[in-house]
Amino acid sequence: MSKKAVGILIVSHIPEIAEGVAELLKEAAKDVSITYAGGTDDGGVGTSFEKINTAIAKNEADDVFAFYDLGSAKMNLEMAMEMSDKYIRLMDTALVESAYTAAALIQADAELDNILKQLEQLKVK
Amino acid sequence: MSKKAVGILIVSHIPEIAEGVAELLKEAAKDVSITYAGGTDDGGVGTSFEKINTAIAKNEADDVFAFYDLGSAKMNLEMAMEMSDKYIRLMDTALVESAYTAAALIQADAELDNILKQLEQLKVK
Amino acid sequence: MLTAETAAAWLHAFAEKINENKAYLSELDSAIGDGDHGSNLARGVQAMEEKLQAGGLETVQDVLKTAAMALIGKVGGASGPLYGSALIAMAKQAGEDEKDVASIVKAGLDGIQKRGKAEKGEKTMVDVWVPVCEALKSGALTKEVIQNAVDGTKEMKATKGRASYLGERSVGHLDPGAVSSGYLFEALLEGGILDE
Amino acid sequence: MLTAETAAAWLHAFAEKINENKAYLSELDSAIGDGDHGSNLARGVQAMEEKLQAGGLETVQDVLKTAAMALIGKVGGASGPLYGSALIAMAKQAGEDEKDVASIVKAGLDGIQKRGKAEKGEKTMVDVWVPVCEALKSGALTKEVIQNAVDGTKEMKATKGRASYLGERSVGHLDPGAVSSGYLFEALLEGGILDE
Ligand SMILES: Nc1ncnc2c1ncn2[C@@H]1O[C@H](COP(=O)(O)OP(=O)(O)O)[C@@H](O)[C@H]1O
Ligand SMILES: Nc1ncnc2c1ncn2[C@@H]1O[C@H](COP(=O)(O)OP(=O)(O)O)[C@@H](O)[C@H]1O
Ligand SMILES: [Mg+2]
Ligand SMILES: [Mg+2]
Numbered sequence: 001m002s003k004k005a006v007g008i009l010i011v012s013h014i015p016e017i018a019e020g021v022a023e024l025l026k027e028a029a030k031d032v033s034i035t036y037a038g039g040t041d042d043g044g045v046g047t048s049f050e051k052i053n054t055a056i057a058k059n060e061a062d063d064v065f066a067f068y069d070l071g072s073a074k075m076n077l078e079m080a081m082e083m084s085d086k087y088i089r090l091m092d093t094a095l096v097e098s099a100y101t102a103a104a105l106i107q108a109d110a111e112l113d114n115i116l117k118q119l120e121q122l123k124v125k
Numbered sequence: 126m127s128k129k130a131v132g133i134l135i136v137s138h139i140p141e142i143a144e145g146v147a148e149l150l151k152e153a154a155k156d157v158s159i160t161y162a163g164g165t166d167d168g169g170v171g172t173s174f175e176k177i178n179t180a181i182a183k184n185e186a187d188d189v190f191a192f193y194d195l196g197s198a199k200m201n202l203e204m205a206m207e208m209s210d211k212y213i214r215l216m217d218t219a220l221v222e223s224a225y226t227a228a229a230l231i232q233a234d235a236e237l238d239n240i241l242k243q244l245e246q247l248k249v250k
Numbered sequence: 251m252l253t254a255e256t257a258a259a260w261l262h263a264f265a266e267k268i269n270e271n272k273a274y275l276s277e278l279d280s281a282i283g284d285g286d287h288g289s290n291l292a293r294g295v296q297a298m299e300e301k302l303q304a305g306g307l308e309t310v311q312d313v314l315k316t317a318a319m320a321l322i323g324k325v326g327g328a329s330g331p332l333y334g335s336a337l338i339a340m341a342k343q344a345g346e347d348e349k350d351v352a353s354i355v356k357a358g359l360d361g362i363q364k365r366g367k368a369e370k371g372e373k374t375m376v377d378v379w380v381p382v383c384e385a386l387k388s389g390a391l392t393k394e395v396i397q398n399a400v401d402g403t404k405e406m407k408a409t410k411g412r413a414s415y416l417g418e419r420s421v422g423h424l425d426p427g428a429v430s431s432g433y434l435f436e437a438l439l440e441g442g443i444l445d446e
Numbered sequence: 447m448l449t450a451e452t453a454a455a456w457l458h459a460f461a462e463k464i465n466e467n468k469a470y471l472s473e474l475d476s477a478i479g480d481g482d483h484g485s486n487l488a489r490g491v492q493a494m495e496e497k498l499q500a501g502g503l504e505t506v507q508d509v510l511k512t513a514a515m516a517l518i519g520k521v522g523g524a525s526g527p528l529y530g531s532a533l534i535a536m537a538k539q540a541g542e543d544e545k546d547v548a549s550i551v552k553a554g555l556d557g558i559q560k561r562g563k564a565e566k567g568e569k570t571m572v573d574v575w576v577p578v579c580e581a582l583k584s585g586a587l588t589k590e591v592i593q594n595a596v597d598g599t600k601e602m603k604a605t606k607g608r609a610s611y612l613g614e615r616s617v618g619h620l621d622p623g624a625v626s627s628g629y630l631f632e633a634l635l636e637g638g639i640l641d642e
């Protein structure tokens with residue numbers, strides 16, 4: 001599996017969380033495509049369907065793990081997923097911890113099965 | 126239980142995550158004392174013993190739930206805890222999700238037992 | 251009768267109610283959520299009004315779909331994808347039969363449930379949409395039916411959405427999304443769309 | 447013999463090795479962590495050197511404690527509280543008997559394990575400290591003992607620290623903290639502290 005085959009998408013209600021999580025992941029996964037969408041269209045607290053669409057499109061991978069903070073982010077993510085051609089794996093797992101785990105494993109060329117198994121243990125939603 | 130009796134501390138390797146999580150929580154818990162420490166002393170990626178000490182001291186509560194992102198933050202947190210007079214509850218739970226849960230429950234005057242029980246389900250570390 | 255004009259008027263009346271009650275809706279959301287339901291919807295209906303006023307919408311389906319896109323794009327909270335999914339589903343059903351309001355609203359409810367997975371009794375807007383759908387089907391929708399449905403959320407314990415974080419602590423508060431859905435159906439009644 | 451002077455010289459030699467191998471340590475950490483172990487420790491030992499050079503440290507305990515505080519304050523990664531806890535515990539033990547190097551280093555190991563909860567075989571610095579403590583006790587610490595301990599981490603699977611996220615994928619790489627701990631003990635050997 002190439003490091004660029006599987007990407008990561010971070011969706012948060014807060015722009016700083018989305019960007020900060022991407023930064024945290026980059027430390028351990030410099031070759032993985034990590035994109036993010038945080039806040040509403042005008043930078044307020046919430047999520048933006050448009051920003052999520054853009055972050056999906058900008059991700060270099062066609063197979064993308066998507067992580068989010070709270071349930072309303074999930075609903076916007078699902079709408080965006082339905083409109084995308086990419087294969088988006090919506091993860092109901094601990095945002096920061098599971099995104100970090102996925103990033104580190106993709107960077108280390110771990111098998112997809114192995115990644116999924118590890119993430120399963122981080123399900124909290 | 127007064128809303129000011131129990132506080133929340135957020136520790137992250139990334140300044141933006143720490144600040145962003147505090148902002149997310151404030152939306153649902155405007156009366157709860159929420160302090161945070163993110164990044165190293167010079168604003169880099171990592172955690173700072175000093176910043177954690179300061180964030181503990183600045184918290185208005187003497188009973189504080191502490192949430193962190195990755196294990197090295199935990200070790201710095203533990204050192205700071207050992208030097209503080211406050212009662213710090215170090216939570217090995219999903220950072221964003223459990224801090225949000227705790228904040229919302231403290232704001233709603235939930236019982237401490239109830240909060241602890243809910244957080245238990247979010248243990249991922 | 252539901253037509254492109256009355257549908258637009260209905261949504262316009264809904265927007266007015268949202269704007270009038272913006273502070274109240276956010277206040278309700280402060281108690282069991284994050285205090286933004288009023289401002290979320292106000293932002294959404296403003297975008298919706300702009301699109302609807304731009305004109306050129308000839309069918310009920312066009313009107314509902316245009317409203318959906320505006321809400322999805324602008325609301326920012328859970329109510330965005332929820333009302334958005336409702337309106338998309340309603341638009342689709344209106345494409346089948348634009349006169350059958352009961353079926354259109356029922357399609358909206360299905361859209362909300364597909365998106366949010368909430369059942370009756372979970373203290374969400376679904377608790378207004380379900381009884382309204384039933385009443386529409388039997389031709390018996392009244393202000394009282396709506397009001398009772400909204401008030402009924404007060405004693406429920408939230409198990410979906412942000413309020414579910416509070417568990418038992420959510421009891422005793424109206425659900426903000428139920429209240430805003432109440433406005434949607436009051437606007438429907440007041441618009442005379444259901445009159446023969 | 448361990449004295450305030452030789453302890454400071456030891457730590458100074460450690461700092462030099464860290465600075466010389468900063469890029470290498472970070473490179474090792476890139477493979478199974480976040481690539482900052484070299485820069486973390488370089489930042490830490492720089493602060494340590496400044497404090498130690500300020501002088502006024504009359505006992506081994508003073509030297510070790512001063513070094514501890516500098517590392518705790520500046521490292522920023524897991525190795526900060528770990529080396530910091532080691533040095534604090536070593537300082538305390540030096541307060542009991544500043545000549546007994548084996549007991550002092552053993553106290554350091556206990557400090558690391560109290561802080562990080564790692565046992566032998568988990569691919570951490572503990573895998574260097576444990577055999578070094580054993581060798582010190584029997585008076586048989588050599589460069590080879592240290593090198594073997596460091597190399598031994600290569601085939602281990604990490605179950606503590608950041609590398610544990612990688613599971614099986616961590617096998618085949620040296621542990622960066624084991625390598626830096628190796629430098630600490632090489633500096634101890636080279637400083638002649640253990641000579642009669
Ligand atoms: N899963 C769901 N199913 C149905 N309705 C929901 C669901 N989640 C939330 N809601 C509704 O959304 C309302 C909150 O909307 P809003 O405040 O705009 O979103 P957010 O919670 O993201 O801030 C709730 O009062 C509830 O009626
Ligand atoms: N729980 C632990 N117990 C002992 N040593 C540990 C533990 N966690 C990490 N380490 C050591 O710390 C080293 C990493 O240090 P560093 O890169 O500075 O920290 P970080 O992982 O926070 O970036 C590892 O190579 C390992 O030797
Ligand atoms: Mg809200
Ligand atoms: Mg909101």
Ligand SMILES: [Mg+2]
Pocket residue numbers: 475479480481482483523608
């Ligand atoms: Mg590191």
Ligand SMILES: [Mg+2]
Pocket residue numbers: 170171480482522523524
């Ligand atoms: Mg680090």
